[in-house]
Amino acid sequence: MQLFYAPDIVPPDYTLSEEESKHCVRVLRMGVGDELHITDGRGNLYRCEIVDDHAKHCRVRVCETHAAFGRLSYELTMGVAPTKNTDRFEWFLEKATEIGILRIIPLDTVHSERRILKTERENKVITAAVKQSLKAYHPQLEELTPFRQVVEAPFEGQKFIAHCAAAVSPQGKNYLPRLLQAGGKVMILIGPEGDFSKEEVEMAVKHGFREITLGNQRLRTETAAVVASVMVATVNESATEENNTETTR
Numbered sequence: 123m124q125l126f127y128a129p130d131i132v133p134p135d136y137t138l139s140e141e142e143s144k145h146c147v148r149v150l151r152m153g154v155g156d157e158l159h160i161t162d163g164r165g166n167l168y169r170c171e172i173v174d175d176h177a178k179h180c181r182v183r184v185c186e187t188h189a190a191f192g193r194l195s196y197e198l199t200m201g202v203a204p205t206k207n208t209d210r211f212e213w214f215l216e217k218a219t220e221i222g223i224l225r226i227i228p229l230d231t232v233h234s235e236r237r238i239l240k241t242e243r244e245n246k247v248i249t250a251a252v253k254q255s256l257k258a259y260h261p262q263l264e265e266l267t268p269f270r271q272v273v274e275a276p277f278e279g280q281k282f283i284a285h286c287a288a289a290v291s292p293q294g295k296n297y298l299p300r301l302l303q304a305g306g307k308v309m310i311l312i313g314p315e316g317d318f319s320k321e322e323v324e325m326a327v328k329h330g331f332r333e334i335t336l337g338n339q340r341l342r343t344e345t346a347a348v349v350a351s352v353m354v355a356t357v358n359e360s361a362t363e364e365n366n367t368e369t370t371r
Contacts, residue, residue, distance in 0.1 A: 124150060124158045125253045127260065131162050133184035136170070143180035146172075158182065163252065163260025167191035191258035194222050196358045197279070197307045201227040201272050202347045203314035206235035212247045214344035218261070219251035221351045225262045231269045233316030239266045269322055272311070273329045279307025281331040284346060285318045295333040298353050304361030308354055310334075312347045 126142050138146060146152050153175045160168045160182070167188040174181035200223060205211045215226065226248075228239050245263055252260050280303060289295045302308070311318075311326065318326075327333065336349050 123256060124152070125256050126158060126160045127163060127249050127253055128160050129163050129260070131160055131168065131184075133168065133187065135173075135181060135183050136160065138180045138182065140178050143176065143178055146180050147175050147177045157185075160184075161191070161252070161258040161260075163258070165190045165193055165258050167258045188258075192256075193259070194224075194358070195305050195362055196354065197224040198222065198351065198354050199225040199227065199277075199307070199309040200347055200351065201229045201267075201309065201311040203229045203231050203234050203312065203343060204236045204239055204266070205315070205343050208236075210342070210344045211236075212244065214347050215244055215247045215261075215263070216251045217348045218351045219248050219257065220255040221348070221355050222257075223261045223351060224259070225264065227264045227272055228266045229269050229272060229311065229313070230266050231314055232319040232322060233314045235314050235316075237266065241265060269318075270325065273326045273331065277307070277309050279309060281309045281326075281329075282334045283311040283318065283323060283326040283331040284334050284336055284350065285313055285323055286340070287317065287320065287323070289333050290320065290324050291327045291333055293332070295335045298334045298336055298350060299357055301332060301334065302354060302357045304358045310347075310350045310354070312343055312350065315343055 126138065128136060152158065152172060154172050156172050158170055160170055168184045169186040170182035170184050172180060173183050200218060202214065230237060241263055248261055248263060282298065336346055341349060
């Protein structure tokens with residue numbers, strides 16, 4: 123299946139952008155009558171047929187629409203401090219998109235290594251991952267956001283903060299999979315290589331975040347963020363499998 127991303131698509135007819143047209147006609151060598159798929163990034167998957175294979179403005183006709191294609195049973199928001207090395211942060215964006223994520227909030231923290239984010243470039247990385255992994259949902263990438271603003275904002279769901287220091291709350295730090303509840307909304311905060319400051323952890327706990335560990339290994343920022351994403355996906359997929367087993371008995 124060849125998947126294209128077009129957030130502005132309106133059935134029944136649509137003309138691909140010049141870049142996408144070139145990729146479709148010149149690179150993939152597709153022509154009139156060939157079938158391709160387009161997603162608007164909001165869950166709609168359109169099965170289309172090429173009606174004009176022009177290399178600069180390829181036109182397609184929507185034949186079938188699948189709503190909520192591949193919709194996950196949970197909504198994951200990751201707040202992550204961008205790494206100094208751009209490639210490492212982009213690796214996280216790519217992998218998180220493949221795994222399944224709703225929203226990414228780049229965090230501006232006390233120990234942040236990077237305070238300028240090229241969101242246009244980063245969104246291109248996400249879009250490429252959406253197309254490669256055949257996703258119908260395009261993760262939302264926020265602008266670089268102050269840590270305080272994120273923890274103080276309303277959020278209806280489970281909230282966690284991962285850090286390497288000793289716990290500041292009486293409840294201590296718990297292994298993330300033990301706390302996760304399947305379904306619903308989840309927000310996880312991952313700090314920079316220098317970790318969150320004690321004051322930031324205290325601020326998060328004060329606003330309802332639970333302190334977590336991702337295991338005994340010491341992980342880089344982007345690795346920790348991917349590991350946390352996998353943990354959320356695994357807990358939810360396991361719950362789905364258990365529910366499916368129960369209904370077939």
